[in-house]
Amino acid sequence: MNDAPPPPTGLAIELEPLVTRVLAPNASPYTFTGTQTHLVGTTDLAIIDPGPADEAHHAALLRTIAGRPVRAIVITHHHRDHSPGARRLAHETGAPIMGAAPFALSDDGPRADAAFDADYAPDRVLAEGERVSGEGWALEAIATPGHTSNHLAFALSETGALFSGDHVMGWATSVVSPPDGDMGDYMASLEKLLGRGDRVYYPGHGLEIERPQRLVRGLLGHRKQREGQILRLLGEGVGTVPRMVERMYVGLDRRLLPAAERSVLAHLIDLDCRALVRADGEAWSIVSS
Incomplete structure (x- = not known):
């Protein structure tokens, strides 16, 4: 840039x-x-x-x-x-x-x-x-x-x-x-x-x-990396968007946290559409193969 x-x-x-x-x-x-x-x-x-x-x-x-x-x-x-x-x-x-x-x-x-x-x-x-x-x-x-x-x-x-x-x-x-x-x-x-x-x-x-x-x-590449991070966190039992953002966006300007949460949610919805994850209320988990 x-x-x-x-x-x-x-x-x-x-x-x-x-x-x-x-x-x-x-x-x-x-x-x-x-x-x-x-x-x-x-x-x-x-x-x-x-x-x-x-x-x-x-x-x-x-x-x-x-x-x-x-x-x-x-x-x-x-x-x-x-x-x-x-x-x-x-x-x-x-x-x-x-x-x-x-x-x-x-x-x-x-x-x-x-x-x-x-x-x-x-x-x-x-x-x-x-x-x-x-x-x-x-x-x-x-x-x-x-x-x-x-x-x-x-x-x-x-x-x-x-x-x-x-x-x-x-x-x-x-x-x-x-x-x-x-x-x-x-x-x-x-x-x-x-x-x-x-x-x-x-x-x-x-x-x-x-x-x-x-x-x-x-x-x-950046978005695919974020997707990989989300799947790894779900595998570790980190299942809510705020907790994921806390782990994924260390040091982010707090004014931008809402935007980060919306982007993580967008990734989760996309993964759900591909039948890779599922939601139970506000908690997310990996779909077992």
């Missing part, structure tokens, strides 16, 4: 001739230095993940747009640090909101990741392979569920770049929080990206990823 210092918030940084990044001022333990909005194009634009409904970030985006036509406001997923800024931006630019499908979560369980944007309502949902284009650029939707059920990445065919949202980030592994997050889907989406030849990833958080295939292989 790139260890260079982050750019200041609100500053337009050209990453390559067709791509400009603006960092939102919403740094936190879950967003790292903040949400990164990417502008694609030169004479006309797509705005990827306009971020939170923040006055300073909105003003920075308008300065960067500088009156150019906005063809689309493109959303990777429906978390509150990615999509709420779309509504005001759409009103002021006239651009349609498109990308990830809307989602209504019926479960009221605990949340570790950014809250859902309950008001997210795209004008157009993009399915796998659908494209949005402008002068000299085209973005193709790549379905990458796992972090959320509706997560999309977007490939910029002209340069070999992939806007990876929160599926692959430049600073940490993605939180997979059931019921909307699904570990089996997340792993399958990583395998899908591993089979592609994208040159660089521009994530929603953290700096650009210049050797993406290497990172994706590392993420797959």
